Amino acid sequence: MTRTPFFPKFADLPTELAVFPLPGAVLMPGVQLPLNIFEPRYLRMVNDVLAADHLLGMIQPQDVHDTEEPAETPSLHPVGCAGRITSYSETSDGRIVLVLTGVCRFRITQELAGQGGYRRVAPAWRDFAADLEQPAATARIAARRDFILALERYCQVRGVEVPWNDLEGMVDTDLVNLLCAHLPLSPEDKQALIETPETPERAVLMRGLLEMATVADLDVDDQRH
Incomplete structure (x- = not known):
């Protein structure tokens, strides 16, 4: 942004x-x-x-x-x-x-x-x-495609709607910051993210949190069935 x-x-x-x-x-x-x-x-x-x-x-x-x-x-x-x-x-x-x-x-x-x-x-x-600092337009986090896939699975399981077309064109710092603020993560998870200074490390942490939340929700669904 x-x-x-x-x-x-x-x-x-x-x-x-x-x-x-x-x-x-x-x-x-x-x-x-x-x-x-x-x-x-x-x-x-x-x-x-x-x-x-x-x-x-x-x-x-x-x-x-x-x-x-x-x-x-x-x-x-x-x-x-x-x-x-x-x-x-x-x-x-x-x-x-x-x-x-x-x-x-x-x-x-x-x-x-x-x-x-x-x-x-x-x-x-x-x-x-x-x-x-102004985020570099060419900056890319490692394994951005895997990051987006983890986000897609999380949003599908949680029923979260995001503007995918808008996200596609965002530089990594803006993308990760926006998701930190607006995804329905727990207050503890949000705090861990805001305390992580650099974008690459914050992206790795966020991907892990998204994957854990997705697995936890799927396990709950399996138990119900």
């Missing part, structure tokens, strides 16, 4: 970042994520972000089952992705509907004091500096 001229340069990425913890919602560089904001604290967060650099961090909360930590402040996974608000509208019933476009992943170095009820972190960007 095209990196727009509104994307910040690596040197301009912020040292503090508001974050929106949401299980199962993974943002990846160049990928768009629609959000429907209605909680007062997150409405304040969006207003503050729009008044500043338009950058917002998406991150998954960690599983807090069997812990005594309050549900409203779960631990955060160490890696998330910052997105730029590229579309924004207000509704008559007090919601904000927006679109985040992924910019660059980050690693949390520390959590900062909250502001207006929402959470903030100090992000480290260095491990994911390549996220801001």
Whole structure:
């Protein structure tokens, strides 16, 4: 996906970042994520972000089952992705509907004091500096055909519809990032993918996850019959 001229340069990425913890919602560089904001604290967060650099961090909360930590402040996974608000509208019933476009992943170095009820972190960007590079149009992951075959089997078994014609023309980084964000994988699988810095390794991991999920579903079907 095209990196727009509104994307910040690596040197301009912020040292503090508001974050929106949401299980199962993974943002990846160049990928768009629609959000429907209605909680007062997150409405304040969006207003503050729009008044500043338009950058917002998406991150998954960690599983807090069997812990005594309050549900409203779960631990955060160490890696998330910052997105730029590229579309924004207000509704008559007090919601904000927006679109985040992924910019660059980050690693949390520390959590900062909250502001207006929402959470903030100090992000480290260095491990994911390549996220801001334009994907090479000629880049190809190893065994792309096998990767696509694994994706086709997964989609057939899971009943997932994807725009195959659009995927065919995508460069590998954009293809893998789009699938990371939008396939119905588990939150744990999505987190493992977002934490894998390089596209080739992320593609290998994704192919393995798709094949395991396909086999597991087929085994369940066999048991039912």
